[in-house]
Amino acid sequence: MPMLTDQFGRKITYLRVSVTDRCNLRCRYCMPAAGVPPKRHEDLLTFEEIAAVVAAGASFGITKVRLTGGEPLLRRGAVDLVRLLAAVPGVADLALTTNGLLLARHAAELKAAGLMRVNVSLDTLRADRFAAMTGSDDWRGVMAGIDAALAAGFAPVKLNVVAIRGYNDDEVADFVRFARDKGLHLRFIEFMPVGNSFWEPGKVIPTKEVRALAERAAALVPAQNGNAGDVAELCQMPGSAATVGFISPLSAKFCRRCNRLRLTADGFLKPCLACKNEIDIKVPVRRGLRGDELKRVFFEAMRLKPRAHSMEEGAAESPRCMAEVGG
Ligand code: SAM
Numbered sequence: 134m135p136m137l138t139d140q141f142g143r144k145i146t147y148l149r150v151s152v153t154d155r156c157n158l159r160c161r162y163c164m165p166a167a168g169v170p171p172k173r174h175e176d177l178l179t180f181e182e183i184a185a186v187v188a189a190g191a192s193f194g195i196t197k198v199r200l201t202g203g204e205p206l207l208r209r210g211a212v213d214l215v216r217l218l219a220a221v222p223g224v225a226d227l228a229l230t231t232n233g234l235l236l237a238r239h240a241a242e243l244k245a246a247g248l249m250r251v252n253v254s255l256d257t258l259r260a261d262r263f264a265a266m267t268g269s270d271d272w273r274g275v276m277a278g279i280d281a282a283l284a285a286g287f288a289p290v291k292l293n294v295v296a297i298r299g300y301n302d303d304e305v306a307d308f309v310r311f312a313r314d315k316g317l318h319l320r321f322i323e324f325m326p327v328g329n330s331f332w333e334p335g336k337v338i339p340t341k342e343v344r345a346l347a348e349r350a351a352a353l354v355p356a357q358n359g360n361a362g363d364v365a366e367l368c369q370m371p372g373s374a375a376t377v378g379f380i381s382p383l384s385a386k387f388c389r390r391c392n393r394l395r396l397t398a399d400g401f402l403k404p405c406l407a408c409k410n411e412i413d414i415k416v417p418v419r420r421g422l423r424g425d426e427l428k429r430v431f432f433e434a435m436r437l438k439p440r441a442h443s444m445e446e447g448a449a450e451s452p453r454c455m456a457e458v459g460g
């Protein structure tokens with residue numbers, strides 16, 4: 134089997150699939166206030182086309198697939214897409230990142246369709262702050278989504294928190310307590326300058342500082358498995374199964390260990406979140422190419438994967454915002 138290896142020797146085994154770039158929130162750190170110009174439905178890959186890309190990727194060594202967006206659960210029939218992808222030979226890990234608003238409605242059927250893991254994104258435990266950042270007053274809906282994911286038996290349920298100075302730095306310890314009480318696996322993410330004007334260097338809280346704030350709530354010790362297979366620096370809390378992880382794309386960038394490739398909702402392979410390179414895979418898929426016939430497109434993406442991003446120096450090159458690239 135030909136493996137996807139880039140020119141720097143990195144093996145690519147993880148495909149993040151953006152299912153839609155529409156969203157039911159307007160998180161200021163992710164999207165422009167006006168949202169993303171809507172794509173015509175015919176410009177989006179169909180579920181069968183997404184499954185064809187995933188199947189080709191799996192035949193070149195992709196084993197892990199994550200559905201993201203925009204808000205993936207907004208796409209009608211998202212559960213059917215999960216069912217299709219769960220059946221693709223070689224896909225050993227199928228996960229979803231969601232803002233949680235529609236999760237209470239769909240958690241049980243997603244589990245039954247073959248979804249293995251869920252990450253919920255939530256950056257504040259205060260309803261008023263949530264409304265100010267996301268434009269929605271349905272903070273409770275996200276909490277209900279988290280509870281539904283736990284009740285449906287997803288293990289782990291991860292909680293993604295983007296740490297933003299002046300917004301949630303005073304909630305870091307509260308999040309640690311919340312995760313411990315609920316049995317959630319918490320991940321703090323440094324705020325990245327991708328495609329929006331809300332980012333400023335002063336709003337980034339480097340991991341070192343987030344970790345010190347987290348340790349006000351609990352003693353953190355390095356996790357037994359270290360960060361094997363995970364870009365997060367993982368910690369455990371003694372006496373709890375919950376973990377706390379720190380993802381540091383800026384202060385300790387992990388490009389050397391990057392194993393990711395992205396597929397945009399409109400059918401482009403993106404070898405790096407921050408770079409402007411994209412390779413059209415929709416046209417070849419619509420011409421009927423499948424499996425090995427898509428090898429040239431995947432290998433072109435490998436050729437264009439940069440050694441590293443330079444986001445720590447300011448805005449990413451990519452003209453797309455996070456909601457378009459899939460976070
Ligand atoms: N709508 C879903 C959600 O919010 O989970 C999936 C898409 S969202 C773009 C994926 C992830 O990217 C979320 O965890 C979100 O918090 C994160 N994200 C968005 N903008 C970000 C930024 N500027 N820096 C760091 N993470 C960001």
Ligand code: SF4
Pocket residue numbers: 156157158159160163164202203204232254455456
């Ligand atoms: Fe939507 Fe997720 Fe971006 Fe928030 S972070 S605007 S929920 S895509």
